[in-house]
Amino acid sequence: MNNNRIYLSSPHMGGLEKEYIKEAFDTNWIAPLGKNVDEFENEVLDYVKSKGALALSSGTSAIHLALKLLSISEGDYVFCSDLTFAASCNPILYEKGIPIFIDSEKDSWNMSYKALEKAFNFARENNKLPKAVIVVHLYGQSADMDNIKKICDEYKVPIIEDAAESLGAMYKGTMTGTIGKYGIYSFNGNKIITTSGGGMLISEDIESINKARFLATQARENKPYYQHKELGYNYRLSNVLAGIGRGQLRVLEDRIKKKKEIFCRYLDGFKKLKEISMMPIREYGSPNFWLSCIRINDNSKVNPKDIIDKLNEENIEARHIWKPMHMQPLYKKYMFFKEGDEAISEQIFKEGVCLPSDTKMTEEEQEKVISLVRRVIYKEKV
Numbered sequence: 363m364n365n366n367r368i369y370l371s372s373p374h375m376g377g378l379e380k381e382y383i384k385e386a387f388d389t390n391w392i393a394p395l396g397k398n399v400d401e402f403e404n405e406v407l408d409y410v411k412s413k414g415a416l417a418l419s420s421g422t423s424a425i426h427l428a429l430k431l432l433s434i435s436e437g438d439y440v441f442c443s444d445l446t447f448a449a450s451c452n453p454i455l456y457e458k459g460i461p462i463f464i465d466s467e468k469d470s471w472n473m474s475y476k477a478l479e480k481a482f483n484f485a486r487e488n489n490k491l492p493k494a495v496i497v498v499h500l501y502g503q504s505a506d507m508d509n510i511k512k513i514c515d516e517y518k519v520p521i522i523e524d525a526a527e528s529l530g531a532m533y534k535g536t537m538t539g540t541i542g543k544y545g546i547y548s549f550n551g552n553k554i555i556t557t558s559g560g561g562m563l564i565s566e567d568i569e570s571i572n573k574a575r576f577l578a579t580q581a582r583e584n585k586p587y588y589q590h591k592e593l594g595y596n597y598r599l600s601n602v603l604a605g606i607g608r609g610q611l612r613v614l615e616d617r618i619k620k621k622k623e624i625f626c627r628y629l630d631g632f633k634k635l636k637e638i639s640m641m642p643i644r645e646y647g648s649p650n651f652w653l654s655c656i657r658i659n660d661n662s663k664v665n666p667k668d669i670i671d672k673l674n675e676e677n678i679e680a681r682h683i684w685k686p687m688h689m690q691p692l693y694k695k696y697m698f699f700k701e702g703d704e705a706i707s708e709q710i711f712k713e714g715v716c717l718p719s720d721t722k723m724t725e726e727e728q729e730k731v732i733s734l735v736r737r738v739i740y741k742e743k744v
């Protein structure tokens with residue numbers, strides 16, 4: 363890695379990770395499972411206050427298992443947030459389901475309950491309700507869960523919370539990932555805490571978690587020989603990586619605090635620029651501020667690419683907002699429901715930039731990012 367580069371969000375070890383890994387080595391519990399995996403599950407449960415957890419090799423595998431537990435199969439509808447990373451909906455296609463995308467609301471960039479209502483009206487009129495709704499908590503901010511849940515409860519359709527980006531973020535005092543029937547977290551390298559790669563499935567329903575554990579461990583029946591009745595997967599997290607996760611959990615609250623400071627510094631740095639607004643934060647929750655994202659005003663002559671290129675010239679990483687699923691070649695043939703005439707997710711994509719939000723970034727480095735963005739807006743020569 364280039365030490366001078368300022369990153370969007372890179373791994374930030376707390377120091378205790380090595381202790382847990384060392385213990386795994388000392389006891390030769392390198393594999394298959396072991397104490398770190400069990401404790402990592404317990405510690406996450408303690409933190410988010412839920413009942414059942416399953417440590418997995420990725421957030422994507424956690425979403426896949428949640429869909430398996432809900433018996434998603436060929437031709438089933440699954441509703442999903444439109445403005446997200448493709449991993450939110452790829453598992454729907456693994457099971458030959460049919461994704462239907464739901465637009466964002468302007469005020470949080472998360473799933474619009476009004477667009478969700480429209481999709482449900484369509485499904486009801488066609489006598490085919492979705493088997494699940496995948497709600498993403500984008501960039502570390504909770505979606506409007508009361509309004510979304512109210513509609514899903516009315517139709518008795520379970521929610522899978524894709525909390526890959528939002529570990530530690532709350533909705534009205536409850537941890538994201540613990541509100542729906544299932545929740546998933548990701549510990550990929552760029553997330554707020556990381557195991558280098560990993561994920562977790564969460565539910566109050568311990569029986570389902572046990573079923574997922576069985577499926578994730580090659581679906582081996584409890585027999586003295588290898589007996590298989592169901593199709594299984596090799597999705598468990600290794601005991602070494604779970605050790606990294608245990609160390610990372612100890613610094614999660616620090617990371618959230620730091621991410622919030624970064625967000626607030628950008629907010630302050632851009633407050634006089636009418637051309638730029640931060641991702642809006644709704645008052646119902648407390649985000650983990652995983653990524654600080656901006657939107658460039660409509661009538662400004664500047665594109666996201668101008669800012670991204672400028673920062674990149676200075677060895678600073680910035681990125682476009684997730685390109686909405688309904689605009690992806692892989693997904694554009696599927697239905698997409700929006701609140702009104704304009705797709706809000708599309709607007710956000712056209713005007714949005716994710717700015718460096720690395721917790722190792724210094725104040726001076728962030729000030730540099732702010733002044734570079736300002737210069738692009740004012741088209742000053744550096």
Ligand SMILES: *Cc1c(COP(=O)(O)O)cnc(C)c1O
Binds near residue numbers: 527
């Ligand atoms: C990162 C991410 C995932 C996938 O998690 P992995 O651990 O990388 O498989 C899923 N959904 C969203 C919204 C993500 O940001």
